[in-house]
Amino acid sequence: MSLSVPLRLEGISKRFGHVQALKPLTLDVRGGEMLALLGPSGCGKTTTLRIIAGFETPDEGSVLIGEKDITELPPNKRSLGMVFQNYCLFPHLTVGENVAFGLKMRGIPAADRAKRVRAMLELMRLGNFEERTIHQLSGGQQQRVALARSLVTDPSLLLLDEPLGALDKNLRERMQFELREIQRRLGITSILVTHDQEEALTMSDRVAVMEAGAIIQIGAPTEVYERPHSQFVSEFLGTANIFHAVVLRRVQQDMWAVRLEHGKAEMLIACAANLASGGAVKIAVRPERLKMDAPAGGGMPAMVRDVVFRGSYYAYELSIADQASPIFVYTQARKAIPADGEVTIDWSPESAILLADQAAP
Amino acid sequence: MTSTRTDAGATTVHPRARRARFRLARPSWTWPALAYLSVFFLLPLITNLVRSVSTGEASWSNPFVYYVKLITDRYYLGVLLETLFVSIVTTILCLLVSYPISYFMVRKAGRWNVVIVFFLVAPLLTSIIMRTFGWTVLAARRGLFNTWLMETHLLARPLDALNGPVIVYVALVHVLAPFMILSISAVLQTVDVRLEESARLLGAGRVSTFLRVTLPLSLDGITNGCTLVFVLTNGSFLTMLLLGGGTIKTLALLIYQQFNLTQDIGFAAAMGNILLIMALVCLLLQARLVRRRNVKQ
Amino acid sequence: MSNTTQHGRRRIRKARRIDWGGAALLLYVIAFLVFLVMPIIAVVAVSFSSASFIVFPMPGLSLRWYGRIIAYRPFIDSLIVSIEIAVCSATLGAFLGVPAVLWVARSPSRIASVVANLLLAPIAVPAIVLGFALLYLLSDLMLGISFLSLLIAHTVIAIPYVARTTFAVYRAQSPDLEEAAAVLGASRWQTLRHVTVPLIRPGIFAGGLFAVLISLDNLPLSFFFGNSDVNTLPVVMLSYMQNQFDPSIAAISTVQMLIALVTLAVVQALYGVDRLITT
Numbered sequence: 001m002s003l004s005v006p007l008r009l010e011g012i013s014k015r016f017g018h019v020q021a022l023k024p025l026t027l028d029v030r031g032g033e034m035l036a037l038l039g040p041s042g043c044g045k046t047t048t049l050r051i052i053a054g055f056e057t058p059d060e061g062s063v064l065i066g067e068k069d070i071t072e073l074p075p076n077k078r079s080l081g082m083v084f085q086n087y088c089l090f091p092h093l094t095v096g097e098n099v100a101f102g103l104k105m106r107g108i109p110a111a112d113r114a115k116r117v118r119a120m121l122e123l124m125r126l127g128n129f130e131e132r133t134i135h136q137l138s139g140g141q142q143q144r145v146a147l148a149r150s151l152v153t154d155p156s157l158l159l160l161d162e163p164l165g166a167l168d169k170n171l172r173e174r175m176q177f178e179l180r181e182i183q184r185r186l187g188i189t190s191i192l193v194t195h196d197q198e199e200a201l202t203m204s205d206r207v208a209v210m211e212a213g214a215i216i217q218i219g220a221p222t223e224v225y226e227r228p229h230s231q232f233v234s235e236f237l238g239t240a241n242i243f244h245a246v247v248l249r250r251v252q253q254d255m256w257a258v259r260l261e262h263g264k265a266e267m268l269i270a271c272a273a274n275l276a277s278g279g280a281v282k283i284a285v286r287p288e289r290l291k292m293d294a295p296a297g298g299g300m301p302a303m304v305r306d307v308v309f310r311g312s313y314y315a316y317e318l319s320i321a322d323q324a325s326p327i328f329v330y331t332q333a334r335k336a337i338p339a340d341g342e343v344t345i346d347w348s349p350e351s352a353i354l355l356a357d358q359a360a361p
Numbered sequence: 362m363t364s365t366r367t368d369a370g371a372t373t374v375h376p377r378a379r380r381a382r383f384r385l386a387r388p389s390w391t392w393p394a395l396a397y398l399s400v401f402f403l404l405p406l407i408t409n410l411v412r413s414v415s416t417g418e419a420s421w422s423n424p425f426v427y428y429v430k431l432i433t434d435r436y437y438l439g440v441l442l443e444t445l446f447v448s449i450v451t452t453i454l455c456l457l458v459s460y461p462i463s464y465f466m467v468r469k470a471g472r473w474n475v476v477i478v479f480f481l482v483a484p485l486l487t488s489i490i491m492r493t494f495g496w497t498v499l500a501a502r503r504g505l506f507n508t509w510l511m512e513t514h515l516l517a518r519p520l521d522a523l524n525g526p527v528i529v530y531v532a533l534v535h536v537l538a539p540f541m542i543l544s545i546s547a548v549l550q551t552v553d554v555r556l557e558e559s560a561r562l563l564g565a566g567r568v569s570t571f572l573r574v575t576l577p578l579s580l581d582g583i584t585n586g587c588t589l590v591f592v593l594t595n596g597s598f599l600t601m602l603l604l605g606g607g608t609i610k611t612l613a614l615l616i617y618q619q620f621n622l623t624q625d626i627g628f629a630a631a632m633g634n635i636l637l638i639m640a641l642v643c644l645l646l647q648a649r650l651v652r653r654r655n656v657k658q
Numbered sequence: 659m660s661n662t663t664q665h666g667r668r669r670i671r672k673a674r675r676i677d678w679g680g681a682a683l684l685l686y687v688i689a690f691l692v693f694l695v696m697p698i699i700a701v702v703a704v705s706f707s708s709a710s711f712i713v714f715p716m717p718g719l720s721l722r723w724y725g726r727i728i729a730y731r732p733f734i735d736s737l738i739v740s741i742e743i744a745v746c747s748a749t750l751g752a753f754l755g756v757p758a759v760l761w762v763a764r765s766p767s768r769i770a771s772v773v774a775n776l777l778l779a780p781i782a783v784p785a786i787v788l789g790f791a792l793l794y795l796l797s798d799l800m801l802g803i804s805f806l807s808l809l810i811a812h813t814v815i816a817i818p819y820v821a822r823t824t825f826a827v828y829r830a831q832s833p834d835l836e837e838a839a840a841v842l843g844a845s846r847w848q849t850l851r852h853v854t855v856p857l858i859r860p861g862i863f864a865g866g867l868f869a870v871l872i873s874l875d876n877l878p879l880s881f882f883f884g885n886s887d888v889n890t891l892p893v894v895m896l897s898y899m900q901n902q903f904d905p906s907i908a909a910i911s912t913v914q915m916l917i918a919l920v921t922l923a924v925v926q927a928l929y930g931v932d933r934l935i936t937t
Contacts, residue, residue, distance in 0.1 A: 366699065367786040378700075381891070383759070383833075383836065383840065384764050384765070385760060385764070385836045385846060385849055385850065385854060386757065386761035386764065387761065388761055388765075390757035390758060391757065391758040391761050391762065391773055392758060393753075393754050394754040394757070394777060394817060394821075395757070395758070395760035396775065397754050397813070398776055398777070398780070398814065398815075398817065401699070401792065401810055401813075401928065402779070402780055402783075402813075402814050403709040403776075404795060405788065405791035405792045406787075406791055408791065408794065408795055409787070409790070409791035410799075412772070412794070420852070420913050437844060445730070454682045460688075461686055461687070462687055462690055463682060464683075465683050465684070465686075468669075469680065469683065477687070477691065480691045480694055481694070483695075484694055485871060485912070486871065486919060486922065487685075487698055487893075487911065487914060487915045487918070488874065488875045488892055488895070488911060488914055488915075489875055489877070489892075489908070489911075490875075490877070490895050490896060491697075491698065491701050491908075491911035491915065492698065492701075492893055492898070492912070494701055494907055494908065495696070495697025495698055495699075495700045495701045495909060496697050498701060498703075498704050498712055498908075499696065499697060499700050499710065501712045503711075503712060504700075504712055505700055508715060509718060528923070535693065535694065535697065538690075538694075539694070567679070580771065589840040591807070592782065592784070595784060596784030597877065597880075598785060598786065599877060599896075604898065606790075613784060613786050616735075616786055616787075616790065616879075617881070620790065620882070621920035626794065629790060630790070631705065633786070633787035633790055635788070636784050636786075636787050637783060637784065637787050640784055641782070644782055645782045647901075
């Protein structure tokens with residue numbers, strides 16, 4: 001089947017008119033890995049994908065698949081597979097003809113084509129669909145045909161451009177797992193572009209968070225989620241409560257006491273680095289890591305403003321002293337707290353993430 | 362590139378970069394058409410222009426003599442004004458006749474829409490000569506109308522409807538109304554019914570809803586239709602020739618006759634250019650009006 | 659407008675309360691449709707008249723005028739010329755116009771919209787002016803009055819019709835389809851052949867059909883290029899009408915209409931006209 005070929009982007013940059021869509025970017029994707037490019041619209045993730053595909057030429061830098069420099073090659077010579085946002089199935093061809101298209105363009109004889117198409121459709125659990133037209137397919141089936149079409153030619157790389165955006169939530173979750181399973185089974189190096197952090201975290205081996213044309217953090221999903229380097233990353237990958245504080249003193253090896261700017265509560269954070277006493281720091285804590293307790297407990301005092309049931313958890317909105325932005329706490333069970341009730345919020349020192357607010361290397 | 366960061370939410374704002382599309386066609390694919398039209402469309406019009414200011418009576422020392430003649434000579438000025446008059450009247454008549462049809466097609470017809478469209482388009486399958494001839498048959502002294510009206514004793518003597526202006530207008534409307542109808546209904550279709558329904562809910566009567574909601578929103582269709590009919594009427598001469606009997610003399614008819622009779626090509630060229638200018642002015646107006654309402658064609 | 663013509667009233671029953679405004683509108687529409695069809699039916703009727711001039715009621719029925727068509731050579735000759743010119747000019751117009759449209763439709767530049775306007779411009783020019791101007795140019799080019807001149811002139815008019823409908827259809831197509839084809843390994847020509855053209859074919863066809871119909875009926879343009887050898891039907895019919903006024907005009911018109919109807923029926927069977935009607 002397909003070899004697990006690594007991809008390398010070396011110093012890729014792209015400018016559109018006055019806009020620098022991509023600052024010089026270098027990225028190594030390991031063979032067989034699924035890497036997610038995650039970021040808001042305009043961050044450059046789609047531009048990166050299109051440069052890899054060959055629809056844009058970078059102003060500088062090169063694209064290498066394996067050892068081969070493909071920067072100057074047109075898209076139809078790059079031997080890639082791509083699943084588009086709207087699938088882009090050819091409406092005038094049947095499912096079988098769609099899947100066979102890439103093979104036909106390469107001059108593979110009809111008998112071989114038929115065999116490979118059938119095998120691929122079986123893999124996608126679309127065995128009986130060969131003669132159907134595109135319009136007879138559901139969203140999920142169309143997606144699988146698009147995937148089949150891109151994989152049947154044995155590409156060295158698979159590109160996915162927000163492939164699940166058009167599906168409803170349940171289907172999307174199912175397809176996330178299916179896609180991942182197929183990718184793993186075939187061992188094909190893949191790049192996934194998405195703005196949905198959940199999708200990136202679920203499906204990828206590594207996540208590269210992009211902003212303003214640069215990768216600001218790259219790492220395994222858990223690492224990026226739990227250890228964001230900057231406020232942007234922490235907020236993009238989920239709600240984060242941001243606290244400003246001043247360092248007081250070291251309490252233990254890797255444990256520091258800080259005083260929060262708002263409310264002046266003293267809290268503990270775990271941090272391996274050497275912090276300067278008196279220095280200002282920014283701390284992020286995930287809502288599900290905050291604990292609410294009775295007013296007499298340890299931690300910072302807060303007042304409950306609102307509670308919303310979100311299906312799988314309760315979201316509490318609280319305010320702390322004179323801090324403008326609210327604090328969010330997620331709990332599974334509803335707490336017996338009266339409206340406008342007072343509580344204390346605490347966190348375990350390991351839950352506090354110290355934000356460096358620097359771009360990742 | 363601007364990027365703003367706030368503590369409350371780290372969002373960066375970029376102007377959306379224009380993504381260059383991967384294009385199938387190369388610019389060179391337009392060259393055959395451009396070359397062809399340059400030689401066989403632009404060039405003739407340009408030489409025509411040159412001819413109108415340099416042949417016959419016109420020359421480099423007195424280039425605009427024909428144009429002056431057309432605008433100052435009473436006869437020719439009359440023809441110019443008549444051309445405009447006929448075009449304007451026909452356009453207005455078409456509009457009045459067509460709008461209700463369009464409205465019916467879009468709002469009320471439902472399944473019958475296809476049938477109506479068929480009836481509108483089918484006459485286009487027949488030649489204009491056939492349709493004009495048909496009016497001759499109907500309106501002649503011993504034609505269908507007269508025979509029938511006399512038989513039912515509504516008329517004592519046959520009406521000589523032919524060779525008069527009325528039948529010309531009737532025939533023009535007959536030919537051009539379908540264009541107006543299709544133009545209006547194309548735009549009327551885009552007017553959401555729910556807008557009209559909201560107006561009714563808010564208390565507007567049927568007429569008021571029509572005047573305040575439907576009509577303004579379909580203005581683009583009206584503009585398109587009117588421009589089309591105006592330009593087509595400008596250029597038509599067959600109807601006037603066959604049915605008018607000399608009572609209606611428009612510029613296009615004049616060119617046709619001039620060409621048959623005289624060899625004054627400079628003059629004919631000048632007349633053609635005036636006709637052309639009228640068409641261009643119309644189109645410019647249309648472009649201006651439609652663009653102002655921000656509609657992409 | 660007389661409501662009392664004899665073509666019957668179709669009662670479309672609506673199960674609602676009586677809507678006088680709506681009923682009036684319906685009557686108006688029916689009357690209008692009758693109005694549209696009347697002259698055509700009158701001509702067809704007259705073509706079977708045995709009298710040599712227009713008179714009602716018709717003295718008798720006869721097919722002599724259809725015979726006259728065949729006897730009077732210019733009718734059939736010019737009909738054949740008309741059909742040839744129509745089909746050839748539409749085809750040539752498609753070959754010239756479609757590639758240009760493919761570029762224009764996907765290009766956001768100013769030049770593209772200038773080119774687009776140029777492609778559509780010939781319809782805006784009054785045909786009589788264009789015919790006149792083109793005649794002199796072609797004489798200067800030693801092409802004079804001939805089949806080739808006619809073809810050249812009609813192609814100029816055909817291009818905008820084909821371009822317009824093709825443009826609309828192509829614009830509506832997602833550009834991603836071509837990108838998808840490219841990623842799958844298709845070269846430009848392969849994409850064109852296997853993806854683009856099959857999908858825009860209805861647009862090309864609709865425009866071509868329109869161009870054929872316009873060309874068949876085009877008098878102002880053809881008028882300047884006629885001579886005794888090469889002439890189109892409308893020109894022949896016009897000169898006949900101005901000299902002799904007998905029902906053979908009705909007969910040839912009916913024949914022409916039938917040809918157009920048959921063509922349309924064939925097209926409907928192959929493609930479906932409903933797709934072609936909507937612009």
